[in-house]
Amino acid sequence: MSDCAICGRRSEKDDLCAYHISALENVKIAFDEWRKALEIDWNTYLTRLLDEENIGKWAREVVEYLMQQDGS
């Protein structure tokens, strides 16, 4: 049993808690729409999400986590 890498709640899968898993799912689902809309790749998408005013708190944390993972 490990903790969520983002918030410290109990993790359910891949070092993420239930909340951050569902945020990650949303980020992935929305990518399809963004790709269709703007023809951008995954990394550009993540960077652009950070500028989005209305992105949810957990979704933003997941994006930051993904970018950090990618960078390290």
Add this chain to the structure above:
Amino acid sequence: MSKIMVISEKPTAARKLAFALDEHNAPQEIKKRGASYFECLRGGHAIYVVYALGHLFELKQVEKGWTYPRLDMEWVPKYEVDKKATNVKPIIRLIKRLAKEIDEFIIATDYDIEGSLIGYLTLRYACGIDSDDARRMIFSTLTKNELQKAYDEASTELDFPMIEAGQVRHEIDWLYGINLTRALTLAIKNASGWFKIVSTGRVQGPVLAMVVERDKKINVFVPIPYWNISAEGICNGSAIHLEYSRGRIDNRVKTVRIANGLQERKGTVGDIKRSIVSQPPPVPFNLGGLQAEAYRHFGFKPSRTLNLAQTLYLEGLISYPRTNSQKIPPTIDVKQILVQLSEQKSYKSIIKEIIGQKVLSPAQGKSTDPAHPAIHPTGERASRRLTPSEKRIYDLIVRRFLALFGKPAKKERARVEVKCNGHILVCRGQRLIEAGWMRYYGKYVTVQERVIPEMDIGDAVDIVRVDVEEKRTAPPRRYNPSSLLRLLEKKGLGTKATRAGIVDSVRSRGYTLNDRFEVSTLGYALFETLQKYVPTLLSPDFTRELQGEMDKILQGETDRETILAHAKESLLELLNSFKEQEDMIGRDLVNGLQRYWNESEEVGTCPTCKDGKMMIIRSPKTGKRFIGCSNYRQGTCDQTFPLPQKGRIVPLGKECPHCSHHMIKVGSGRRAFETCINWTECPGRKGALEKLEKQRAKGERKDE
């Protein structure tokens, strides 16, 4: 000469009663050490009008000890439970003393569950009288006529179903509140040694659950881009506004293609549809309706609106506001009210018009209330200058009352299609043909008119401008105090008397951060623990069931004892299962609390005491964040620094080159900037401060 005691709910109501009942309109107020009563003469009897201050008595546990389960309780003077309630002491003492010489008792508290209970408890525990010997005055306004009539026709029996329903609600709320709060608090204490009161209650659990569900949706939300196309055209010499008929477009390239296809083209008018829409007058106000409208127009919180309406009621200006009814029954003399209201200049001309109608029949709503009609003005004039807020609520209530007598409003809507280069654009128009009731309701209703020129099929349209707007889908709306209250009403949670307080309490207990019901880490910790171990406490079923049982008491289908016994049984079951899992519950809550306290990462060592850690902390009271020293809780250091309220804060683990304070990053992505925690004072940070001010101004404009 016999002596009669009339028991009212509040000093202002007592004064109104005394002036209405005294034959010479000159009752005497007798003051006794911190309390008073009114002496009146009527029909050869001496009447003593006394008052309570809301509840004078509260429930207290019989057996001692701050533990659970505690299932036995008794009614005691309020000051025994609430040390601050010293003001009720002289009042109870006065009523007790006067009661000794009284021949007859009449209860004249508000006619609803809470009022009936206040009257009953005062009679029983202050007067020491058996409730079978008292009479009940029933009224919905504090006007002289209605009070005199209520006195002359007082019921010979108290309203026992209401009293019982009120009593059992207090008892069950007490049982659940006390026992569950102790269970949670003790679970934390046994797991960690900390004493942090974590409370929940019968209605509060389900409300927390609803607020959390909405918060979760907002937290995982990812906005998606889309585009809107609109255009300006000229038709028959007049400018028209056009919108792309298919609404949102989900692709930028496609958007540009469509926009280019419209640019400076010629179109022709195709299909034209016109329709007349009739909008009936609004329904009379019940409390929820008034609260929603006052929030919409004045931004008043539901609890504030209730307080203001309560004051207007006590002044005799409006009927009893704690009502669920949207009906004005035929027993109310609406003509008389209108005639009286017409003495006020601002309503005079409208009322003249209304009274000119053949029949005066106000619009009616669906909701009913067994005890009171919908909120309406009494027609009486204020005996003092109303405060600006009182005036606003009063005007809203009067205008709504007047609107009930108006004819339906009629609007004409038009939808004109313009075909252009294979695309269809739409021009929409709306105009008011007949204002009807809207004129009476005045500034509380506005119609957005969009006037469009005469157009015929085949007319040419020149597209002179095309606008493309890139937008984003929006997250679910956050609750505000008014929308949450409406939801509770819809779901049958709480009562008209308790809802506003419940909505306030979710925030005041630190479970949400602000008026927008953003859930705090503490709120999540409590929610997650309850969901895992005692989900019953979050489900609306239990409390809805109780509400149903209270209704059965009111209808005489069951009694207080049966329901209380049943409630104690299920509570005990719940507490037993809680106790079995206490270790786990305590551990989970402690983990949650630790997250709550530490959520905010450490910024570095405190520059003042050189021992504590500078932490990002959110004030549970204001929801505002700031940096404070961890030694604050030990009381040894109170160093704090302000923080910008928007944007994520990340400590950078380096020092400011200008003032050597810790550095932080504010915000993320392209808008992020670095600053030090001393940014408001730091000589090198003037720029950051200005940038923040600018952002704040922008943010505020957006909030409007």
